[in-house]
Amino acid sequence: MWDMARAATTTDAFNAVAEPQRRRILDLLAEGERSVTELVDGLGLSQPQVSKHLRVLREVDAVHVRDDGRRRLYRLHGSALKPIHDWVKAYERSWEERFAGMDAVLAELKQQEEDDGGNG
């Protein structure tokens, strides 16, 4: 369950999306293909910064790139991020099961307070 070697690649992908600026890049690319210049304009970052983030995202296959004349166009490759999404969702589900258990406890506690008629 805690196989760190196996987790290494996922760690990279987590890292890729954990960084707020990279999430902004992914958000922009979710709307469609963008050139580096368009990303620079859209994000208000310098070109070296954007290029650095794009490199990280390419390394985990979260974005794909193609040449269009002199421009390089980046697009989202969402399926590479699906495992992370799935992992987070599964973690969310396991917490939701706990919280649903708390809901049941809380319903009883509320009922108990009402029954005590404000004495508690």
Place this chain on the structure above:
Amino acid sequence: MAATAKQSAVVTLPTDTQILITREFDAPRHLVYQAWTTPEFIKRWWSACRGEVTVAEIDLRVGGRWRYAMIAHGDFEVAFHGEFREVVKNERIVRTEIYEAFPEAGALSTETFTESDGRTTLTLLVDHERQEHRDAHVQSGMEDGLQDALDLLEEIVESLG
């Protein structure tokens, strides 16, 4: 759950080392705090329907220790323990959190209770010392979905060549 939409847990990863879990409850915060910190209640919710909680020890004061354990799927034990760093009744708890199967991966958990119109938002901010520990933690919470996710991961790794 009847008339109003049921709130669901929301998990985000705000930084490389953090997990943030947020959930709203239809109850005032002193009750949420009570459900969150009382052993007899912890025993009812902490297993997330994945086993039986066998230990819910909690010495709720600064420097006090806590330990929760459950038998998951009827065979293996999952246990966490730690120490309270801050305890502000009905408002805020800060505690260390160690998963006993992986004791080097310590985390600091900050639990905040905020009430508005009789409803309470609980936020859990779990901050790990190292990012790979955070990632491993996220994985540990999902025994059920783990294999599917790993299968997908395998495919992606292969496609990367």
